[in-house]
Amino acid sequence: MFVHKIDEELELKLPQKHDAEALFRLTDQSRSHLKEWLPWLDFTTKEEDTKNFIAGSNKLYADNQGLNALIFFKGELAGVAGYNQLDWTNKTAKVGYWLGVGFQGHGIMTRTAQALTQYAFEELNMNRVEIRAAAGNKKSRAIPERLGYTYEGQIRQAEWLYDHYVDHVMYGMLSDEWKNR
């Protein structure tokens, strides 16, 4: 069971079956906000879909291939963040995240992404952490930029979002850069 306290306000936890109701509620309340940049909202329309996500997240973690953690802000479920992929061959962790509507603007994700970056280097011994975002997703891009990641370039038409493609931008942090920042 993964539990990681970030600071006095923030904690990450691997989702459990009993989290399904709260996680589905947050997703459903945040649907139009999340749909602007995330591709899976039309596949999450009932609590059963969230239960499947939680089961998949537990398997991903058990297989050591990634981590989807719930973010608790002052004890309240605020969003999800983690490693979409842990690439052990290339020692690269790929960070992903979202916040529920109403939880933006508190620095929750900047602190969470910082903790995930630190954990990837110091606990998982990764060499590289990547954050990818749609080119137009200014709030998402601001997170690696605040944390001192390097902008590495743009990937054209990298993702299909319901009815159009979006370009992605790639940010990277290397282990040596993290140590010497």
Ligand SMILES: CC(C)(COP(=O)(O)OP(=O)(O)OC[C@H]1O[C@@H](n2cnc3c(N)ncnc32)[C@H](O)[C@@H]1OP(=O)(O)O)[C@@H](O)C(=O)NCCC(=O)NCCS
């Ligand atoms: C991307 C997303 C997580 C960013 O949320 P966010 O609230 O802007 O990011 P943070 O939680 O780090 O908060 C940063 C904001 O809080 C402010 N802030 C307050 N306290 C802060 C602190 N201690 N540290 C950093 N920022 C702080 C910052 O000034 C910033 O405000 P601004 O946007 O007015 O400049 C959110 O917009 C989201 O979930 N979007 C939809 C899903 C999505 O796009 N996911 C990413 C796909 S790649």
